Amino acid sequence: MVAVSSAGQVSERDAPFQLRGNSFTMMVLKVLDPASANFFPALAGKVRQAPNFFRHAPIVLDFDELPDAVAFDVAAFVGRVREQYLLPIGFHGGPAAVQEQSLACGLVPMPTGRAAKLELARPVDSSGQPVAPPPEPVFRPALVVTEPVRSGTQLYAQGTDLIVTASVSHGAEVLADGNIHVYGALRGRALAGISGDSGARIFCQSLEAEVVSIAGLYRVSEDLDPSLLKKAVQIRLDDGFLHIALL
Amino acid sequence: MGKIIVMTSGKGGVGKTTSSAAFATGLALRGFKTVVIDFDVGLRNLDLVMGCERRVVFDFINVINGEAKLNQALIKDKRVDNLYILPTSQTRDKDALTKEGVERILNELCKEFDYIVCDSPAGIERGALMSLYFADHAIIVTNPEVSSVRDSDRILGVLSAKSRRAEQGMEPVTQQLLLTRYDPERVEKGEMLKVDDVLEILAIPLLGVIPESQAVLRASNIGMPVILDENSNAGQAYLDAVGRFLGEDVEHRFTTVQKKGLFSRLLRRSA
Numbered sequence: 001m002v003a004v005s006s007a008g009q010v011s012e013r014d015a016p017f018q019l020r021g022n023s024f025t026m027m028v029l030k031v032l033d034p035a036s037a038n039f040f041p042a043l044a045g046k047v048r049q050a051p052n053f054f055r056h057a058p059i060v061l062d063f064d065e066l067p068d069a070v071a072f073d074v075a076a077f078v079g080r081v082r083e084q085y086l087l088p089i090g091f092h093g094g095p096a097a098v099q100e101q102s103l104a105c106g107l108v109p110m111p112t113g114r115a116a117k118l119e120l121a122r123p124v125d126s127s128g129q130p131v132a133p134p135p136e137p138v139f140r141p142a143l144v145v146t147e148p149v150r151s152g153t154q155l156y157a158q159g160t161d162l163i164v165t166a167s168v169s170h171g172a173e174v175l176a177d178g179n180i181h182v183y184g185a186l187r188g189r190a191l192a193g194i195s196g197d198s199g200a201r202i203f204c205q206s207l208e209a210e211v212v213s214i215a216g217l218y219r220v221s222e223d224l225d226p227s228l229l230k231k232a233v234q235i236r237l238d239d240g241f242l243h244i245a246l247l
Numbered sequence: 248m249g250k251i252i253v254m255t256s257g258k259g260g261v262g263k264t265t266s267s268a269a270f271a272t273g274l275a276l277r278g279f280k281t282v283v284i285d286f287d288v289g290l291r292n293l294d295l296v297m298g299c300e301r302r303v304v305f306d307f308i309n310v311i312n313g314e315a316k317l318n319q320a321l322i323k324d325k326r327v328d329n330l331y332i333l334p335t336s337q338t339r340d341k342d343a344l345t346k347e348g349v350e351r352i353l354n355e356l357c358k359e360f361d362y363i364v365c366d367s368p369a370g371i372e373r374g375a376l377m378s379l380y381f382a383d384h385a386i387i388v389t390n391p392e393v394s395s396v397r398d399s400d401r402i403l404g405v406l407s408a409k410s411r412r413a414e415q416g417m418e419p420v421t422q423q424l425l426l427t428r429y430d431p432e433r434v435e436k437g438e439m440l441k442v443d444d445v446l447e448i449l450a451i452p453l454l455g456v457i458p459e460s461q462a463v464l465r466a467s468n469i470g471m472p473v474i475l476d477e478n479s480n481a482g483q484a485y486l487d488a489v490g491r492f493l494g495e496d497v498e499h500r501f502t503t504v505q506k507k508g509l510f511s512r513l514l515r516r517s518a
Contacts, residue, residue: 148450150404151397167450169400185447 023156025175025194028216029086030062034070034077040084047084050220053211055085060110061102063094074101142178149174149188170210179203185230191218193237202235203247217242249357252364253382254425255406257398259369261390262427265463266485267366268296269474270386273489275330276474279361282321285335286378287368288343294334297324298470308336311348317355326475331360341374353381371405380411384421386454386492390428391440396448399424403449423454425488430459431504442502455488457481458501 033039047054059081066072078088090108091099103109143157145164151171155162162176167184173191174180179201180192186204193200193215200214207228210221214237225244232247254267264287271283284307285293294300299322305315310333317333324330333356336343356363367378379385385406389399403422407413412420426445433439442456462479466472474485480501490497 147407148400148403150407151400153404153408167448169404169448170397171401172404187448 023158023194024058025191025213025216026089027057027059027218028062029059029081029088030065031077032065034066034072040080043081043084047086050222051085053220056087058087058089061088061091061107063091063098063102066094066098068095070095070098072098072101074098074107075105078105078107143176148184151188176200186212189213192235198237200237203233205232206230207233207244212242212244214242219244249360249363250383251353251357251381252362252384252386253367253379254364254386254388255367255375255379255402256369256388256395257371257375257402258390258395261388261395262457262463263369263388264292264296264366265467265473266386266388266425266427266457267364268293268472269482269485270489270492271362271364272324272327272330272472273474273485274362274364274492275324275327277489277493278329280329280331280359281362281364282331282333282356282360283364283366284333284356284378285366286344286374287366288335288374289337289340290368291335291337293366294322294332295470296467297332297472299324299332299334300470303334306334306336307352308339308343310352311343311345317352326471341368341372341377344373344377346377346380349377350381371402375402376405376409379406379420380409382406382410382420383412384423384492386423386425387449387451388425388427389445389449391426391430391434391442391445393440396440396445399449403451422451423492424449424451425454425457427457428459429456429502431502435504442499453499454491455484456499456502457484457488 081088088107090110091102092110094102099109140160142161142163145155145162146166148166149155149164149168149172151169154173155175157176157178159177161178161181162174163181164174165183168174168182168186168188168190170187172188174188175191175194177193177195177197180190180203182190182204185206185208187208187210189211190202190209191213192202196215198215202212202214207224208230212219212235214235217237217240219242228244228246233244234247235242235244254263254270256263267283271281274281283293283297285291288308294303302322305320307320309315310317310320320333322332322334324332353363365378365382368374387399387403389395406420406422410420412418424446426442430439434441442453446453458480460479460481462476462481463473466476473479473481476482484501487497487500
């Protein structure tokens with residue numbers, strides 16, 4: 001007889017698997033002009049800059065900005081992306097024909113977080129009157145960490161800011177849906193705005209990071225301006241570029 | 248009630264066994280009843296460093312498996328009163344360490360001893376986890392070079408997440424740094440990390456700096472804890488570290504290059 005808990009579930013210990021929610025950071029390849037002869041040479045060049053970072057990285061293909069009338073063989077395109085050791089696993093947006101082909105290739109439709117939210121912001125009821133806006137999101141206090149974030153640990157401030165009043169070690173990873181503050185040296189990886197908030201920022205007292213990223217746009221330590229290293233900086237997104245400035 | 252100390256590092260070859268042997272001996276010299284346990288199942292070394300390899304009959308794993316009594320496996324040191332060694336098995340592997348077995352033996356030892364020093368194997372797998380799980384104090388053994396420092400940082404993360412004190416929400420394991428194989432001359436040339444560099448990254452209190460010394464290898468080869476070589480820098484540094492561990496305020500030594508000053512030159516001339 002299988003033990004059944006009050007919630008009607010099979011007891012966790014007996015289950016042959018565990019089902020859990022998790023969130024992962026993924027890169028998005030925004031496809032603007034797939035027909036360009038320069039597309040794959042440019043992509044290969046990008047991958048060559050940080051081969052270890054890109055190798056077998058799962059990516060989402062963003063077709064949002066493709067023109068409606070585009071003639072586009074998704075399967076062939078995915079094949080060529082794979083040649084760069086990138087693994088397309090999903091797509092989002094795009095003309096209907098492109099979406100159909102993408103599904104046929106086994107790509108998963110990813111929710112278009114931002115756009116969907118904007119549409120939902122002012123729904124209209126059957127009589128054409130705007131319904132009341134949804135309640136303001138409940139305030140979520142920042143996740144405050146006072147101990148050093150050690151190598152090998154991952155910290156995620158879900159739906160809020162992350163404040164670390166110590167250092168983040170090499171090989172540690174800090175993630176937040178909001179801003180990240182490090183009142184110490186940032187030596188590991190810091191990814192802010194991972195659910196797409198491009199207004200998120202990263203602040204640290206000493207920039208020595210392996211990777212910094214805001215809303216999916218990242219920079220590896222090799223690409224950091226040497227004059228900013230070990231300095232107090234803030235990192236923000238502007239015009240689609242990461243800006244790193246002294247504090 | 249005895250206190251459990253784990254000597255750990257993540258990285259191999261940094262001096263965990265040397266430090267375990269020295270530290271346990273130092274505590275016993277101060278009059279505390281001390282036992283040092285080898286957790287490196289399959290790579291039995293502690294008994295060699297302690298010079299008791301020819302007296303090993305039963306080991307830690309035999310006791311865990313109920314094949315021998317604890318008192319049959321404990322080896323009394325011939326040089327220092329109050330000092331005992333619990334050697335490990337050379338023929339088994341780390342899977343022989345069960346959490347229940349280790350807990351039972353540590354509980355038994357805690358009743359009889361003041362300090363239990365656990366010599367952790369390298370890595371962050373079962374052997375290392377078992378050696379640190381029950382710890383009250385952790386001594387992190389680190390060499391002044393980047394890979395050792397990073398591995399130490401990793402093991403500090405493991406301590407604050409996977410130890411019994413962390414899991415049960417008790418007061419955290421105290422953590423102290425023992426910087427070993429420190430060579431001030433090479434530090435001055437920029438070939439090694441400075442004490443301050445290491446402290447900045449690891450951000451834990453400094454228990455001691457053990458200078459690179461030929462005495463360490465010499466002592467290991469004859470099966471004598473280097474702390475008993477009181478004429479060596481390394482031996483003195485371990486004695487200092489034990490004092491600091493016991494709460495004494497001892498100034499750090501051997502961290503700078505010893506320059507021959509005018510005074511010592513004059514002395515030599517007159518001699």
